[in-house]
Amino acid sequence: MADKCDLCLLGLIILSSLLTGTSGVYDHVYISSGENVSLSCNKTLSDCKSTTWTYSNRHSEVKLIDGGIKNKDTERHERLSLESDCSLNIKNVTGEDYGYYTCRQYVNGEQQGPDADGLLHVLHVSVSPSSSSSSSSSPSSSSSSSSQTEISPGRSVTLSCQLYTVVSCYYWVYSVGVELLWVNQAGVDLKTDSRYQILSSSDQDHCIISLTTTLLNEDDNREWRCQLTLGNQLETSVRYTVKYSDPADPASETEVSVTAGSLYRVIVIIVEIAVFAAPTVILLQIICARRAGRKDSKHPEEIEMPTILE
Template sequence: MLGLIIFCSILKETSGQKIIHVFSSDAENAILPCYDAAADCTSTTWGYYSNRGSPGIELFNNGKIHDRKKHNRLSLGSDCSLNIYKTTTEDLGIYTCWLGVEETQTTDGNVYLHVLQVSPPSSQTQIRPGSSVTLSCQLYFYYEHSCETLLSSEGLQLVWVNEFGVNLQTDSRFQISSSLKHCNISLTTTLLNEDVNTEWRCQITEGSEVKTSVSYTVSYLASTPAPVNTTQVISAVTAAVAALFVLIVLGLIFKYRAGRKADHAVVISNFTPVTPAAADINGKMTCGQMTEDVAYAEVITSSNLFKEIRNVQSDDKVTYVAIRGGLTPS
């Protein structure tokens, strides 16, 4: 019987009743005021009626939670207001607060809750510079009349703005279209590189006051790495190994040649001036005499290439002669 009394009061609006419109964003917390709140809220009752054909629901009865399905999302404020945690489109409807015991319950008005929601682009995989995106902003409302009547009667506007609050309708980059019949406004634009992390907001305003807003932040997907070509990887590794092998071989050759030059050192021994004989008519020298213009030396070569020590033989000796000046024929 109490439920019938409550929801007959909700649906019946007299000229003396007040109506409050509360606008909330999807997943935002909403506060619905209670008329003539009691000091301790022990006599406060909250009722709810949606427009989905379901019967009315008693949320609180005499200050105590009554709707167990929503008890984690509902609470009473110190002023007996109804607090809804993380509203959804399922919460829109008419809310009414009563005071007093069952026999003397009275109410001075109803609270209409409307929920604003932004739908992201239909394909998030296309969010990259150069792609075209469309964002749809929808006001889910409960009202006996049209959305256009609701907005005009309350002096409200449904708009898209940038992060600085500038109306995007004035920017030629954006195409803004609206349907007041369905309480919808959409934004279409082609994304630029500098749009990353940019915030666009859909909001309900009354003059300069923002009733509620929902934001969308542009976030580009990371580039998908190209598949690895195994054949190319193997070819590259093979080429690198071959180049390294060539460098090693060249290094060994240079080292070998440098070592060979060092091992073929020339040892000059017995550099003792001897007395050469006078030159004959064929220019040959005869040992046994020495002049200031000719000196003889024995040159012995040694090699360590094969790590052998050999005794110097007679044919290992080479006699060199140095002639300091020309010989004058006698």
């Protein structure tokens, strides 16, 4: 039943792209998670006050923009914005943003011009939780996003590259020609290297290609890329860089030892000064006392005498 629905949806997509005179131009957009994307609208009016953007996938349909105003009831509303040409901007795209987007403009309840339809496909890479102690990802300013995972050599790591799409993966691969690949920094397909296990699979909303390997010492800071190609054309990619974790940071240990050593030297210096200074202080006190005694003997008249009553 699901395959029949996918086939019907694919047929509607192809039909809408052919009937450009009445249904508008259908646009496929491939993007990596963490990036920003702009979906165009067929603007026919002087402003965007009568513009509506709707979103749908297999599970739901919602109005993101209604009458030029964002729908604040949606979780993604803070990441949405409307440009002066009525195009829809989505910041920091996530896997949940995949789906079908439609822009329409109305005057007095009547649609003006054709629909502007776009199908957004999102590429995302995740690491097996058992393979790493911590991970973080950050968007990149280029056509790919990157992430790093702190792990150790000798451990097995599995990276899963997923294409979130509203149409079944079977149709994308065999009918449209979409392909997912894992490549190294030089762009060589890792299927040609026996140390990597590359497996392809799919479910209702994802095309998946996973990479599994045992990490070597020389893999520190090594980069792998998951690429999405359409024919021979690269559409988007995701970088993944491995960074080995260090249980004991030598820099911090050196800093601590240097600090401790410096404190020890300061204490030693203080003790040495005290040892050498003590006899000097005592000698000065003796000299001062003797000088005071001599002064008293030379000037007896300065000694205070008791008062004699007349």
